[in-house]
Amino acid sequence: MDNYLHLKHLCFKYTGIGASTQDVLNNITLSLGVNECVAIIGQSGSGKTTLIQHFTGLLKPSSGYVFYGDQDIWAKSFRKSVLRKKIGLVFQFPETQLFEESVAKDIAFGPKNMGLQQVDIEQRVVEAMQAMELDPALFRNRSPFHLSEGEKRRVAIAGVLAMQPDMLVFDEPTAGLDPKSVQRFAMIVRRLVEAGKAIVIVSHSMDFVAEVADRVIALHAGKLVYDGNPCDFFADIKRLRDIGLERPSLLEALDTWHRPVPPFLQGVISFQEFQNKIKKFAHFHEL
Amino acid sequence: MAFLTDISLGQYYPGDSFVHRLDPRTKLLSILCFMTALLISFEPIVLIGFSILTLVIIASSQLPLALVLRNVRPFIWLFFLTIFVHVFLTPGRLLYTMPLMSLKITYEGLTLGLIYSVRLVLLILLAALLTLTTSPIELTDALERMLSPLKRFKVPTHEVVMMLTLSLRFIPTLLEEAQRLKNAQVSRGASFEGNVVQRIRSIVPLILPLFISAFRRADDLALAMDSRCYTGGEGRTSFRKLVFKSADYLVLLAVLTSLMLLIIF
Known part of the structure; x- marks a missing residue:
């Protein structure tokens, strides 16, 4: 599928008295929607969360356009509820939005709002739970308030997944998760991409970004400073320093261990790829 | 909203x-x-x-x-x-x-x-x-000083004033939280429009998580105050002393x- 969400020369600033007159977002142009995993990165306050709220029209740009396909989403005739079914937003700490008495009911909230039949809702709930590695038999009737924080978050994400959007946007999905849960989440993201979804992840963790992203979009002080593949992005140390970001720890480690990086490890940024390459290398040289 | x-x-x-x-x-x-x-x-x-x-x-x-x-x-x-x-x-x-x-x-x-x-x-x-x-701190300092005569009648003025400060302090926080929750539920297809019954019903996904987080915040705050040895009003001094200046006397007189x-x- 082609890109279907286009931001064109988008600027945003907060209005009201006492609000800063500076643009929070400044002339952002980008397209999303291809079946890939895009990471939006940048320092705190660079405008990442503000940017994703424009995707479904939760914020209105002060100037510039957001197009869904060829329709301007702020045109009078455009119904934003359509957009919100197609693009699922998962906010920071989504576990705080749970409110139903059982896990299954909470996940069913979205599909129910879409006006689906009970049978379809049931099926979507089960599918979403399985995708988020929540065993329906164990979890469906439990109260969401009695789960662990990691489980709560998976329930909340399942609630968005059950609406079966084409694109899923996560804001800091790994914040506050233990390393094992982060790994599990990386697996889940990879499976979602394989299932044909467009994934957008806002993250502070360069390790996580290196692990899952096919494309990196970097923001600095409200401006788009990079849009392209992660390898090139992490290779440019000067730019990284300029915009206040770190390199993934694997790259740091490779630099300290051996410089220059051996040819067969060139361009490797994720641990998984690293493991595969090392295994292949060892196998080839019969080590 | x-x-x-x-x-x-x-x-x-x-x-x-x-x-x-x-x-x-x-x-x-x-x-x-x-x-x-x-x-x-x-x-x-x-x-x-x-x-x-x-x-x-x-x-x-x-x-x-x-x-x-x-x-x-x-x-x-x-x-x-x-x-x-x-x-x-x-x-x-x-x-x-x-x-x-x-x-x-x-x-x-x-x-x-x-x-x-x-x-x-x-x-x-x-x-x-x-x-x-x-500033809220000045305001509550003033309130506490003005209410202090009531202490004689065993009115816990310091505690009352502190509760007042805390509620003032948390109004913006709760509003922000409400806005965030509203965005999250709207993204799950919730609608806050319609007739009165629909609106009242639609408020549940907003109010319930808001209450839960408010209670959790209150718990965290109590713990934080405890761990910083907060014991209440008795013998507590303040960093800034309130002093009447000549302008104050003039204004009050007028x-x-x-x-x-x-x-x-």
Whole structure:
């Protein structure tokens, strides 16, 4: 599928008295929607969360356009509820939005709002739970308030997944998760991409970004400073320093261990790829 | 739910004007006097005087005018209701009869409606001016000092004042949280429009998580206070001592004498 969400020369600033007159977002142009995993990165306050709220029209740009396909989403005739079914937003700490008495009911909230039949809702709930590695038999009737924080978050994400959007946007999905849960989440993201979804992840963790992203979009002080593949992005140390970001720890480690990086490890940024390459290398040289 | 972003209740706007520098007790007492005066007098001339006074205070506080006036906005329907009720329900000299519903507009009603709304506007503006020019800490310090005589009657003034500060402090936090939750539920297809029943029902996915997080916040706060050895009011000193300056005496003198004069005449 082609890109279907286009931001064109988008600027945003907060209005009201006492609000800063500076643009929070400044002339952002980008397209999303291809079946890939895009990471939006940048320092705190660079405008990442503000940017994703424009995707479904939760914020209105002060100037510039957001197009869904060829329709301007702020045109009078455009119904934003359509957009919100197609693009699922998962906010920071989504576990705080749970409110139903059982896990299954909470996940069913979205599909129910879409006006689906009970049978379809049931099926979507089960599918979403399985995708988020929540065993329906164990979890469906439990109260969401009695789960662990990691489980709560998976329930909340399942609630968005059950609406079966084409694109899923996560804001800091790994914040506050233990390393094992982060790994599990990386697996889940990879499976979602394989299932044909467009994934957008806002993250502070360069390790996580290196692990899952096919494309990196970097923001600095409200401006788009990079849009392209992660390898090139992490290779440019000067730019990284300029915009206040770190390199993934694997790259740091490779630099300290051996410089220059051996040819067969060139361009490797994720641990998984690293493991595969090392295994292949060892196998080839019969080590 | 646009009002979520409009509320500036208890907001403080830092500055270094004459009004900002006044002792918070002076400001609190003056406001109390003003409010009493506003509520006991019906004379239009007094209201005009107070309107001018309010403008003078706004000017000398160096606050943006729009920021002060914004506080009135959430109450606009209250003014309409006030004027409406008074205009049509006060008996007196007939000015005009509405053709369809035989509603009568009277001269007395019109004046009374205007007086009551101007009063409300002034009360709100004055209260807003107090919080805009006084930081919550100053305000509660002042309250605690002024209420301290009640300690003799075993009233836990310090605790009461602390609770007040905390609730003021958490209003913006809770509003932000509500906005965030609203966005999250809207993204799950929730709708906050429709008839009254639908709206009340749609509020559950918002209110419930909000309550849960408020309770959790309260718990965390209690723990944090405990771990910093908070024990309450007895023998507690404050970092800033409140001291009356000559400006404070002058302002208080002026305010009190005008209130006296108003009561006498």
